[in-house]
Amino acid sequence: MALATQVAAALENARLYEEAKHSAQESETLRESGMEITSSLSQQEILEHILDHLGRVAPFDAGSVQIRREDYFETLAVTGSRSDNVKLGSIYPASSPFEQRFLTEKEAVIINDLNNPPTGFVPPINDETRHWMGVPIIFQDRVLGKIVCDR
Secondary structure (H helix, E strand, O other), X not given: OHHHHHHHHHHHHHHHHHHHHHHHHHHHHHHHHHHHHHHOOOHHHHHHHHHHHHHHHOOXXXXXXXXXXXXXXXXXXXXXXXXXXXXXXXXXXXXXXXXXXXXXXXXXXEEOOOOOOXXXXXXXXXXXXXXXXXXXXXXXXXXXXXXXEEO
């Protein structure tokens, strides 16, 4: 029985070590992102660095940052292995029911099956994309834009 207790304790310690190691890697990635943001001069470079670092934590095939203009979202940065399907300057009307979700609910939207998208959603051009996630960028309770990733 003592051997079983020791094995259980060793397994638990190994699990805790792996969790701590993973958390440390995520923290280091966020720290690196912060350092790059403060050292970079171009807004587009900053946004691309943020997307690159996000891809290390949550891998995606295409990612973009879209800023909210008065009545539309405009794509300011794009990265990823399939990012050639997303063009800088692409515009998405903020008046569509789908975009209104970001403005009113101020919550992330995850679509696990693009074969059955929500009303008003403009699907990615790439037919290989099956999953989509959008996260609003909020400051002082106002949606300034969103980060979009798909796989």
